[in-house]
Amino acid sequence: MALIVQKYGGTSVGSIERIQSVSERIISTQQQGHNVVVAVSAMAGETNRLMNLANQISEVPEPRELDMLLSAGEQVSIALLAMSLTQKGIKAISLTADQAGIQTNAVFNDATIEYIETDLITKWLNKGYVVIVAGFQGRDRIGNITTLGRGGSDTTAVALAAALNADECQIFTDVDGVYSSDPRFVSNTRRLKEVSFSDMHVLAKSGAKVLQEHSVTHAWNSSVTLRVLSSFDDGEGTLICENPKEVLAVTGLALKQDLFLVECEGISAKEQRELYKQYKVLDERCDCFQIVVPKATFLQLKLAFNTKIRNISSLSILTLVGDNVEGMAESACNQLMANSIDIYQYDIEPKSVSVIVNQADLQRAAEILHKTFVITEQSQDNNLMIAVS
Ligand code: ASP
Numbered sequence: 001m002a003l004i005v006q007k008y009g010g011t012s013v014g015s016i017e018r019i020q021s022v023s024e025r026i027i028s029t030q031q032q033g034h035n036v037v038v039a040v041s042a043m044a045g046e047t048n049r050l051m052n053l054a055n056q057i058s059e060v061p062e063p064r065e066l067d068m069l070l071s072a073g074e075q076v077s078i079a080l081l082a083m084s085l086t087q088k089g090i091k092a093i094s095l096t097a098d099q100a101g102i103q104t105n106a107v108f109n110d111a112t113i114e115y116i117e118t119d120l121i122t123k124w125l126n127k128g129y130v131v132i133v134a135g136f137q138g139r140d141r142i143g144n145i146t147t148l149g150r151g152g153s154d155t156t157a158v159a160l161a162a163a164l165n166a167d168e169c170q171i172f173t174d175v176d177g178v179y180s181s182d183p184r185f186v187s188n189t190r191r192l193k194e195v196s197f198s199d200m201h202v203l204a205k206s207g208a209k210v211l212q213e214h215s216v217t218h219a220w221n222s223s224v225t226l227r228v229l230s231s232f233d234d235g236e237g238t239l240i241c242e243n244p245k246e247v248l249a250v251t252g253l254a255l256k257q258d259l260f261l262v263e264c265e266g267i268s269a270k271e272q273r274e275l276y277k278q279y280k281v282l283d284e285r286c287d288c289f290q291i292v293v294p295k296a297t298f299l300q301l302k303l304a305f306n307t308k309i310r311n312i313s314s315l316s317i318l319t320l321v322g323d324n325v326e327g328m329a330e331s332a333c334n335q336l337m338a339n340s341i342d343i344y345q346y347d348i349e350p351k352s353v354s355v356i357v358n359q360a361d362l363q364r365a366a367e368i369l370h371k372t373f374v375i376t377e378q379s380q381d382n383n384l385m386i387a388v389s
């Protein structure tokens, strides 16, 4: 008998019908003789809906109260899933993160899990229950509700798998694995059978939303066997592991959208240093500099610096990820420029090459880079695969 932790994302539990179908999947895992712990996201669109309500009161809501609000979505889905299982004759119990003993630091909206007190979960498992834990939430040392950042239910699942010493952590989503780029955005993407923890980490950090970045580092540090699967189909999905069997020159192309190019003027040297530590700097002239930040950060900066800060344009970052990408930077830039795509900046780091372009050019730039550098089903069939091991 194995212990399996399964995570179901928002679209997987987006309606009562979907919740019923997730219960069937849980039941079939249990019927194979396994113990099952489940981490669940809020129903699709729910976290955005709650965020929207908060934004009608303030563009930058008070962080503690925002976590109190956003964590409510997961409480709905765990209860509905537990009801569905119980209705089908399966013993199941839902637990909030607080009840499940998930302790985090006190960083509201982006908390880190420090520790999981697993006694209660183990007690229910020993009684034969499916234990359903609210994803995305935690509690700090003094009992405040915290949340783990958008997409944080992945991290809940991995942390549970690590703390319970589970045999596998299965992340169920609406795509059947990790793709060479976002299949909803780029054509001819390819499902990857296996991806290394290190590549997956760079992909997630660079904007691939299929797994939250923290979940990958947590799985890597704790050697959790991690698999990304579809809750809509059967299939082997993608295994995230230490040493994948095939290593490609380019593993994938990650996209980060909706960034703001922000110009700052008249900010103190100390504050400037703080911003430089966290964000990409695009331009610098005596008292004036430009940085690239996510929209939410721009709103926070606006609150702090008022007229000293202004948004100039919307940008996107495309990142090629893989063991051998460093040498491709020049050719990538040439390809884009030949297609009249302006490049604000490019960066070469171990395992990644990234380019910053106008948001309006993102789709075209993504198609060009993916077609030129990333192996598709077609080029693989033509034996053009560059295996480096
Ligand atoms: N419900 C949260 C979100 O939408 C957490 C998650 O889905 O993982 O970001």
Ligand code: MG
Pocket: 009, 151, 154, 209, 210, 211, 212
């Ligand atoms: Mg997600």
